[in-house]
Each structure stands twice: as C-alpha cells, then as structure tokens.
Amino acid sequence: MTAPLLEVRSLSRRYGKVRAVDDLSFAMQHGRITGFVGPNGAGKTTTMRIAATLDVPDQGDVLVDGVSVLVEPREVRMRIGYMADQFHPYPNLDVPQYLDFFARAYGLRGRRRLQTVRSVAGFCGLLGFGDRPATGLSKGMGQRLHLAKTLLHDPKLLILDEPASGLDPRARIEFRALLKELAAAGKGILISSHILPELGETCDSVVVIEKGRRVVAGTIAEIQQSVRAEQAVSMRVLRDAETAQRFLLTQPAVGDVLVDGDRLRFAFAGDDEAAAGLLQRAVASGIAVVEFARDEADLEDIFLKSTKGNVQ
Ligand SMILES: Nc1ncnc2c1ncn2[C@@H]1O[C@H](COP(=O)(O)OP(=O)(O)OP(=O)(O)O)[C@@H](O)[C@H]1O
Ligand SMILES: [Mg+2]
Incomplete structure (x- = not known):
C-alpha cells in the first residue's frame, strides 16, 4: 500500500496557554480534495502552517507523501504548494516578474522556467495582466496569482488556507473550476474554508476540528450517513x-x-x-x-x- 499523501500524526502546538492544535490526527489519500473545517480559532491555519514547514509542532509529526516535515523539510517543500490566508505580493514586481522570482526560488532555470511561468499564468487566467503590478490586482486576480505561485514547482499536494474568502460569486465559481481541474490532474488538495455549501460542492471528504481536536473526518457520503442516522x-x-x-x-x-x-x-x-x-x-x-x-x-x-x- 502506498503512503497517504498527507498524514497528520498526533500533532500538538501550543501558544502559551492556548492549545492551538491538540493531539490531532488525520490522513488524506492521493487525488482527494479534502475540506478542512472548524470554527474561528480551531487550529486550521496552525495545522496548515506546520504541514507547510513554516512552524514546528511541540509534539507529533506531519508526513507528506511519506516524508516528515521535521526530518526532511526541504523535501516536503518540493512536494507541497502552500497558499497562506493572506496574500502580500512584493511591491515593484509585475505579474510575470513575481512568478519568475518564485520559479527561480524553486530552482527552475532557462527555457524551462520561461515555459513554466507562461503555462501556469495561462492556466490561472493571468496572461492579459502582464504589465500590471502584482500589488495592483483585484482580490480575485490576486488569488489567481497566489494560486499560480503555488503551482510553479508542480507539487503533489496543495494546502490552501481559505483561498475563496473575499471572492465574488463568479470569481468563486471560476476558482472552484481551477481546483477541480487540478484535482483531475492528480493533485491532492487540502482546503480550509468557512463557506460550507461551497466546500460541499468542491470536496469529496472533510475533516472537522474544534479547539485543536478532531471532531469528524471521512468522506462526505460517510459523514452524511452518520449524521442522517440520528435525523x-x-x-x-x-x-x-x-x-x-x-x-x-x-x-x-x-x-x-x-x-x-x-x-x-x-x-x-x-x-x-x-x-x-x-x-x-x-x-x-x-x-x-x-x-x-x-x-x-x-x-x-x-x-x-x-x-x-x-x-x-
Ligand atoms: N502566533 C500565535 N501566537 C499566539 N497564539 C496564536 C498564534 N497563532 C495562532 N494562535 C492561536 O491559536 C489558536 C488557533 O489559531 P488558528 O489561526 O490556527 O485557527 P483557525 O482555525 O485558522 O481560525 P480562523 O478560522 O479564524 O482562521 C487561536 O486561539 C489563535 O489565537
Ligand atoms: Mg485560519
């Protein structure tokens, strides 16, 4: 059996007295779109940041495609694309320069870099925005650029922290279509959101957490069945x-x-x-x-x- 694409193992992270993540475990298989749900302060961002190697746990581990964030963080970084809940592009860079900068950071060189930047910008609908400064994009286009940045190194797992927040209904539908295309191309996607009806349309499974602990996890069909059992x-x-x-x-x-x-x-x-x-x-x-x-x-x-x- 192959390892799950993402495995969160007994993860704990405290900030002072706050147990942001408290002995949390769940796994996600390849090619899945998993919704990560919980009230404000439940620990979603903290978990995602640890999975993205931007923070370290007090206990437990996260494995991406079998690779530990603690033991081999650089290996993990090549396998994940992380979209933070805030997007702060560098000033003075236009859209292609912004993507080019990150493509260089991921070690892409020469023709391959140019081709990758072009194809990712095309996929995300950014080609008409060549001369626009990255800081001068609307929210929806900014989110597309943010997503494009996470795709440059062709990661297997996308970790997206509230990518659809602040988008208008049309932009949301377009964004959802991009995610579905990525999943169809074999990428696993962990996506946090408060827009639950939308997650229901995008995801095939969910993990619900509260106060840093797992409350429910499984495919949407399984969970509906268990909730329905008491309906x-x-x-x-x-x-x-x-x-x-x-x-x-x-x-x-x-x-x-x-x-x-x-x-x-x-x-x-x-x-x-x-x-x-x-x-x-x-x-x-x-x-x-x-x-x-x-x-x-x-x-x-x-x-x-x-x-x-x-x-x-
Ligand atoms: N750097 C930090 N310092 C202190 N406390 C923190 C820090 N980061 C997170 N916390 C606390 O940890 C808890 C979990 O926060 P987290 O941001 O992971 O929740 P979340 O599920 O992403 O919430 P939201 O839905 O509001 O984005 C909260 O109580 C938060 O205040
Ligand atoms: Mg958050």
Whole structure:
C-alpha cells in the first residue's frame, strides 16, 4: 500500500496557554480534495502552517507523501504548494516578474522556467495582466496569482488556507473550476474554508476540528450517513394522525414520535432502503400519507451538529 499523501500524526502546538492544535490526527489519500473545517480559532491555519514547514509542532509529526516535515523539510517543500490566508505580493514586481522570482526560488532555470511561468499564468487566467503590478490586482486576480505561485514547482499536494474568502460569486465559481481541474490532474488538495455549501460542492471528504481536536473526518457520503442516522423524518397525513403514530411506534428504527396536527415528526435511525420500506408499510396499512421527507444533512448541518461553536 502506498503512503497517504498527507498524514497528520498526533500533532500538538501550543501558544502559551492556548492549545492551538491538540493531539490531532488525520490522513488524506492521493487525488482527494479534502475540506478542512472548524470554527474561528480551531487550529486550521496552525495545522496548515506546520504541514507547510513554516512552524514546528511541540509534539507529533506531519508526513507528506511519506516524508516528515521535521526530518526532511526541504523535501516536503518540493512536494507541497502552500497558499497562506493572506496574500502580500512584493511591491515593484509585475505579474510575470513575481512568478519568475518564485520559479527561480524553486530552482527552475532557462527555457524551462520561461515555459513554466507562461503555462501556469495561462492556466490561472493571468496572461492579459502582464504589465500590471502584482500589488495592483483585484482580490480575485490576486488569488489567481497566489494560486499560480503555488503551482510553479508542480507539487503533489496543495494546502490552501481559505483561498475563496473575499471572492465574488463568479470569481468563486471560476476558482472552484481551477481546483477541480487540478484535482483531475492528480493533485491532492487540502482546503480550509468557512463557506460550507461551497466546500460541499468542491470536496469529496472533510475533516472537522474544534479547539485543536478532531471532531469528524471521512468522506462526505460517510459523514452524511452518520449524521442522517440520528435525523428526523417528517410525515404529513390526510387524517388519523394518532393511528399513524401508533403504527410508527411499532416500526423498527423509529424513535420518539411527536404529533402536531396532521404532521408527525420522528427520529429515524435507518438508511434510505429502510425509509422506503417504512413508507411502503405505512401506505399498505391504510395510512393516507401526503408528505414523507427527511432533511438531507448538508455540510452546514454536519458542522453545526459536530461543533459546539466554542471560539478560542
Ligand atoms: N502566533 C500565535 N501566537 C499566539 N497564539 C496564536 C498564534 N497563532 C495562532 N494562535 C492561536 O491559536 C489558536 C488557533 O489559531 P488558528 O489561526 O490556527 O485557527 P483557525 O482555525 O485558522 O481560525 P480562523 O478560522 O479564524 O482562521 C487561536 O486561539 C489563535 O489565537
Ligand atoms: Mg485560519
């Protein structure tokens, strides 16, 4: 079995009394887009900075493609592209000069450097901005330049700290399309964000942390399943809500049943198959079902259910 692309192992980092990251572990496979979610101060930036070799942990380690950030930080740097939560381009450099500077820093030389800068600028939609100073870009174009800088050395893993914050809806959609293209080209992407519906569309897995600790991790489908296991179903009947209530209480996976007029709400611990069976039996037993619905857990539900909103 190949090593995970990213493995965070029992990571801890304190700042004075604050446990920014507290015994955090999770792994991410190759080619995945993983959302990194948690309330303000949860420890996302701290974890990402350690993975990017910009800070060192008090305990634990981070392995990128099997390489330790503590033992071989230079090797790790060649494998990752890190996009910090703030973008401060150097003044007095235009867009190609900015990219050229970083391409040199990553050891690209001669024709190869020119070609790489051109192709990365093209991929990120920056070719028309050749004479613009890097500090004079709009937020959206600045984020494209910031992303372009992380791609120059063709890293396997992208660590993106809130890359979409401050972007307008169109810029966000365009940015998301770039990320999907990168993932399709085989790159793994760890992306933190507070824009949860958007992460749901971009990511195939999530890691939720709070107070530096892991709360939930897995594919979105797995997590939805586990949240759904405790979810409520709401059923509206044409008549005889009490009869329907008595029926429901005899059924497997059904918890408390509340009746409110013609509407019944009950906890249901079954999967889709079980829900379909329940509805079939209800209709077969003569209950006039008008509506039968369960709330789909989206990322926002997962976030609200799994975190307590403690900001540190
Ligand atoms: N250099 C530092 N010195 C002191 N405390 C710090 C430092 N960096 C982070 N912290 C603290 O560590 C905790 C975690 O911060 P971090 O920036 O990692 O959270 P975050 O999840 O990225 O939050 P946000 O969603 O607001 O970006 C916070 O309580 C923060 O105040
Ligand atoms: Mg942060």
